[in-house]
Amino acid sequence: MQFSSSLLENAVNEFAKLPGIGKKTALRLVLHLLKLDTGHVNQFSDIIAKMRSEIKFCQRCFNVADGDICSICANSMRKQEMICVVENIRDVIAIESTQQYNGIYHVLGGVISPLDGMGPDQLNIESLLHRIQKEKTEEIIFALNPNIQGDTTIYYIQKKLQPHHCRVTTIARGIAFGGELEYADEMTLARSLQNRLPVESYVSGR
Amino acid sequence: MQFSSSLLENAVNEFAKLPGIGKKTALRLVLHLLKLDTGHVNQFSDIIAKMRSEIKFCQRCFNVADGDICSICANSMRKQEMICVVENIRDVIAIESTQQYNGIYHVLGGVISPLDGMGPDQLNIESLLHRIQKEKTEEIIFALNPNIQGDTTIYYIQKKLQPHHCRVTTIARGIAFGGELEYADEMTLARSLQNRLPVESYVSGR
Numbered sequence: 001m002q003f004s005s006s007l008l009e010n011a012v013n014e015f016a017k018l019p020g021i022g023k024k025t026a027l028r029l030v031l032h033l034l035k036l037d038t039g040h041v042n043q044f045s046d047i048i049a050k051m052r053s054e055i056k057f058c059q060r061c062f063n064v065a066d067g068d069i070c071s072i073c074a075n076s077m078r079k080q081e082m083i084c085v086v087e088n089i090r091d092v093i094a095i096e097s098t099q100q101y102n103g104i105y106h107v108l109g110g111v112i113s114p115l116d117g118m119g120p121d122q123l124n125i126e127s128l129l130h131r132i133q134k135e136k137t138e139e140i141i142f143a144l145n146p147n148i149q150g151d152t153t154i155y156y157i158q159k160k161l162q163p164h165h166c167r168v169t170t171i172a173r174g175i176a177f178g179g180e181l182e183y184a185d186e187m188t189l190a191r192s193l194q195n196r197l198p199v200e201s202y203v204s205g206r
Numbered sequence: 207m208q209f210s211s212s213l214l215e216n217a218v219n220e221f222a223k224l225p226g227i228g229k230k231t232a233l234r235l236v237l238h239l240l241k242l243d244t245g246h247v248n249q250f251s252d253i254i255a256k257m258r259s260e261i262k263f264c265q266r267c268f269n270v271a272d273g274d275i276c277s278i279c280a281n282s283m284r285k286q287e288m289i290c291v292v293e294n295i296r297d298v299i300a301i302e303s304t305q306q307y308n309g310i311y312h313v314l315g316g317v318i319s320p321l322d323g324m325g326p327d328q329l330n331i332e333s334l335l336h337r338i339q340k341e342k343t344e345e346i347i348f349a350l351n352p353n354i355q356g357d358t359t360i361y362y363i364q365k366k367l368q369p370h371h372c373r374v375t376t377i378a379r380g381i382a383f384g385g386e387l388e389y390a391d392e393m394t395l396a397r398s399l400q401n402r403l404p405v406e407s408y409v410s411g412r
Contacts, residue, residue, distance in 0.1 A: 001302075027296065031294075048254075
């Protein structure tokens with residue numbers, strides 16, 4: 001792509017560095033910004049820079065936070081005895097969007113995956129064990145993606161949790177709502193048969 | 207979507223204002239920026255803000271420019287007697303990418319479209335006529351999108367150009383390279399039959 005302005009070219013190149021944004025999309029975004037007032041564009045750029053420089057990670061659960069403790073941990077209305085263990089911030093946002101969970105979180109920062117060079121030491125596992133020692137915890141819920149890495153991580157942490165007497169659960173795996181039985185893989189279908197629910201609890205749970 | 211940090215939420219909202227970027231994509235982009243160094247993110251935000259505040263429009267052809275005159279107009283190697291009339295900056299970039307055009311441009315800033323409230327007075331048409339009076343112009347090439355608005359604009363400007371004795375042409379309309387005859391619309395197919403080319407010029411033109 002040939003540009004008659006190096007300012008335009010630099011801006012397009014910066015946008016094109018973002019994941020999933022190609023040169024053509026980057027150009028479209030930049031030309032959109034070019035149509036806005038300078039004030040609006042300055043606001044856009046300030047908010048991005050401020051976000052990166054001022055954002056913190058919660059010292060307790062490693063979720064993003066505006067201060068030392070995130071708004072979920074600081075919320076005394078939430079059950080502080082129930083910890084949901086997730087891989088990353090995106091999973092926290094996904095679970096929060098369901099508005100069905102009223103406990104707190106622990107963000108691991110990844111899952112155990114030797115092929116990607118991710119061992120237990122690079123994850124926030126030690127701090128989870130510290131939390132359970134210090135805090136009164138009744139239940140640990142694993143909400144990790146259902147794959148080999150996720151299951152390995154659950155297995156590893158669960159072993160470490162054994163000395164602590166708290167309930168350890170994992171979110172249900174099964175046929176997704178709206179999914180079709182005939183297209184489900186064998187593993188999912190087998191597990192959803194093993195972990196079948198009494199109909200009364202299914203109906204009342206909706 | 208629920209966020210535990212207002213800094214994160216503001217950044218996601220800013221990205222989601224861009225065309226074609228929804229909340230989920232915005233979140234993905236912001237979380238990507240969050241993984242980068244503060245320095246990189248500041249560079250991103252500075253380049254965007256600088257682009258908007260410092261970019262200029264060429265006083266001659268209305269293309270984007272770093273100074274008063276764009277690099278295409280300022281390039282003495284290009285044929286200054288040949289002006290390609292385009293709708294917007296994106297079209298300049300598209301034509302430049304072909305590396306087949308060696309003249310200069312005139313960016314109209316739109317096309318005549320009464321339904322969208324775009325009349326001839328809102329476009330850079332007067333300045334085109336001024337240019338032709340002042341500069342020695344041999345050929346005007348219309349490279350507008352082949353639709354009613356584009357054709358109306360060509361008709362309007364061509365009428366105004368009649369007192370000036372220069373060649374007025376338009377880019378060829380026809381079956382696109384790689385296209386299939388059976389799926390072409392009647393208008394395109396009819397025009398490509400009317401404007402058929404001698405095979406020798408077609409072969410040598412490749």
